[in-house]
Amino acid sequence: MRASSRFKSVFLEQMLMGFQLSGFPCRTMSLPARMHAIKLSADVAMAVARGSRRWTHGLIAHLSKKEDKSFLKCILGKQYERLTMPCYSSWKIQRCKTILRRSFRERFGKQKPAQACTLARSLVKTRAQVLKRLVPGGKAMDGYSLLDETMDYVVCLQAQVDLMRHLLGAFEASKLRAQTKGTSSQGRKSIKDETDGNKKDLIELCMHLSDNA
């Protein structure tokens, strides 16, 4: 199950836009700050590219809690309002569940311990809770939708890793080329060659990405 190429293209574009907006050319930013900005823009790009899913809403809500909202607003533009809309229904599920849990506890407080099925169930329960913490917005999901969202999230994460790796490769290649050519010659001609070389490099990157998609 791979992400579609359209998703990847949208993702890439959004991510680069995010890089741009986060004030990258400003070189006074320290490494951790830059890393944070990159990660933020990558996450936002992923959420925007995916569209409207529970985990995307959860992710953007989580990010807007941590970060300043102005930056997010810049990146998202009009979609900010749409994507940060709170899902009231998800709260309802959580409330229902807490009520149910309480009632179950009262009713089934004294059960036979250490049955195989209950043991397995408790193991699954703990793991499901861990997964809920991992997947953004997972706390308000029940078992089935949690698995659904996890699947989607995993696909998108894989695409994100893929894209970032290729981007990194392209940047590093161009940097290498720039370094080797920078030592050699001067003037505009060499720059033109560099740009052509970089273009080729990026065209290769695009081809590679589109092949993978």
Next chain:
Amino acid sequence: MGPARCSGVGSGNSGAYTTEIAESLRFEEEIHSIVHPSLDSSPAAGGSFTALLGLPANQAVELLHETGPSEAPGSAAAPSPTGELWRLRLGEHAAGPLHLPLGCSPTFPSNAALVERAARFSVFAAEDSPALSSGGGPSPRLKAEPLDSDSPPLLPIPTEKTQRPAKRKECEKSKAKGPAKKSKSAEENTAAAAKETAAENTDGEKLPYVHVRARRGQATDSHSLAERARREKINARMKLLQELVPGCSKITGTALVLDEIINHVQSLQRQVEFLSMRLAAVNPRIDFGGLDSFLSAECGPLATANGRGGVALDPALWSSHPVTANGARWLPQPQIRHVDVWPTQQSSTAWTRDGPAHPHALLNPGASLVGYDPASSVLLNSNQLKTEL
């Protein structure tokens, strides 16, 4: 779960729902026509209930069995990735329950079987109606229904009827499960396929009542049916996840598979962090200033003809953006474009450099390589910047 999905999924599915609602209206008519037995003897070409029940039992059973093979592709298509999941929704049974008059049972020899098959047929007819309309003739593959399986299903019918109104009063989430319990089928294969499609299709807003048949030798209690349907839904999802996560297909047992999934998700998240760190280390030379100028230059010819994507500019943002040394150099001023989901957003401010700008088809279904060009502009700018300094 229903309303959450409703808000989460968005408006993209509205188109699918209207056809399903139309289908459900058609079925309402058919359901009513069952109550008033004005039965045609015409073959069930259109797949109507009345036509089905008008046939002799054998032919009807054959016809209904034809839904078996057509369900299989439905269920195979069900686990297709991402957005496809949402498209396989059943139409609404606006009428709700089938008012099956048991008084007309003497008319047909295997009424119970027929009725449940018909019910199941109705549920899947949203997907299968094209198949059924083509399969009007008797199918070559005739499978006789085991007669002893008729007796247990007779029991659930009255329980169905009594429990349905009770279930309607429950909250929507349990209502989602309630109808899902009622999926019955005699064969193992079609049972599995049927339940999968039923389960996946009913996992959404406003669910119809899915009629289930208990398998042989299993309890027909509604609770256990519900449990079973739920478990099979979850198992189907787990199988998909197993395929997704590498190295998981050999593992049996939910807990271990979940372990693997958790590890995979954590490793992916860590990889993202690591890659972002490396990108940050590489980045100081790279300037994204001329991104959009490059975009317009190169992406114009590449942009798809589907001009749905809109472009909106944010001049306020641009003014606050730190003007790079490169910015002055690039004669078309770099711009920041927000791509809207909704079309028609072409900004006409001073920032619009290229007049009737190519609507940047960002969220268009057709755009394939459009997004890749920004990457090239990045490197162009890096070299430009280098020469300036």
